[in-house]
Amino acid sequence: MTVVDDRFAAANTDEGPQELRSRSQLTAKEVLREVGAVLRMSESQAAALADIKHDAGEDQTMIINMGPQHPSTHGVLRLMLELQGETVLRCKPIIGYLHTGMEKTGEQLTYMQGGTNVTRMDYASPLINELVFSLAVEKLLGIDGDIPERAVWMRMLLSELNRMSSHLLFMASNGMDLGAVSMMLYGWREREEVLRFFQKVTGLRMNHNFIRPGGLAADLPAGWRDDVLDILEKIEPRLDEYDVLMTGQPIWRERLQGVGVITADEAIALGATGPILRSTGVAWDLRRDMPYLKYAELDFDVVVGSYGDAFDRYAIRLNEIRESMRIVHQIVDRMPSGDYRIQDKKVTPPPRARIDESMEALIHHFKIFTEGFKVPEGEVYVGIESPRGEIGCYIVSDGSAKPYRMRIRPPSFINLQTLPHMMRGGLVADAVAVISSVDPVLGEVDR
């Protein structure tokens, strides 16, 4: 390997292997940490850990790789599992195979272009990534209170539809991972309905760059209301079919109930959010508890589980699709008229028709797309509820047209830390169910 630059020679960092090490290389304390004794546990919980064999001899255990090329790992997640027979004793996720330096790229793109970057992180819910980025930029600009009503409601409509499509994707992949292959077809079929609507509105099925600082890229197309109602009408009975196919089915329940259990204390200690936290019975949803946009005006329920197992996480997501549909119904009824973006010359390009007749508009258009707009100095953090948990955006601005630092708080990356704790003591076959129930998007984990 070549050293790129002398400057980095001092920072040459071979800090040892990232892989799961064998027991002979670890101290007893390290083994206990890897099986999860470090969490903020009560004494009885810690005592329960002692029931799990972590003193297994080296000759009885085997360390194997699961992934990165494994169909159930949702991309390029690599898990190193220490097995004793069929039982998982320890597990370590190894990530980074999809790392493309998107946070570094974000520092090179103007605020205008930033949306194209963040939308590619969590590719299952791109509109929500764009939303959190736009909200952070608007807060830095001080225009967060001036966004037109219609733009706010359109943003809510798109994020709820995106939550539905993301959860439908989960339904598909979760079914496939557990052997219900027909479920994969159904899940993709329903998701396709939503994506088709996105294509009509934004021009693209994924990676839309549609929600932008200041509002949205375009207004909703004519006939959008019928399209949305059509989707809701189609999906409603199909969710009931899922109930017949999976929820009530004994094989499905046997496969998921009691698998990958995590307690509320563990989930909070590990920073887990979203359906993982809610499956433990903690009713925490940023849409309700720290409302952004106009969620405070909507009527919806936060779905919680009670056992913290893979079945709860499945059921929560299924019912969150229903809740999102309830929200979409309300949004369709209440969608206000007005402008879809702020009319602020600083951030809004001139309308296309003006460019043909006005030299100033042409210059303005050219400047805003080449140089972008300057954002006042400051730092801000905005967190919203993505289908996977809290997605946050921390931006530091130095007063130029590009962010000085652009950080996305990736929910999947942090939720992935719960894997070793959910898998401990379970079977290898259940490992697939556990990965699936965390629903990681590796594009966001690695960024």
Added chain:
Amino acid sequence: MSDGMTEVQKTAEELHGCPVIVSLGQRVLLVGREQYVSVMKALLDDTFDLCVDLTAVDYLLMPNRVVGADIKPERFEVVVSVMSMQKHERLRLRVQVPADDATIDTLFDVHPGTEALEREVFDMFGIVFNGHPDPTRILMPEDWDGHPLRKDYDFGRIPVQFKGSPA
């Protein structure tokens, strides 16, 4: 559009002996490196039980910035977001970390969920977390040179390094 927005507004508020500033309506606690872990423990007792995010910023290109509350700016800043689910409140901590001694104590004992986040900050910025149980890289290959999110790490000029490739 608010004109003449200052980056930070000074307030007289203090929390656990550290100054609190307000940045665009959000409360930010400026903590010294020495008190950092003990303040986090105190905050945990104040129901700030969810550590939402831990990241860092390299302020190499902004040496004259104003941190607020007469805190001396350093090259690195570790930024921690915590949340109280009980009080529905967020709080951000900013810790100055000097370039010549880029180390800070680990939060692992207070918030085990910062394990991966601290590894990421180490990987991207080269800030060492004292006492971290697994101080390895997380996103970059383990034999990578340099820390990509540092401001002196050139952008777009690094040839692709393949692990174990012949030089």
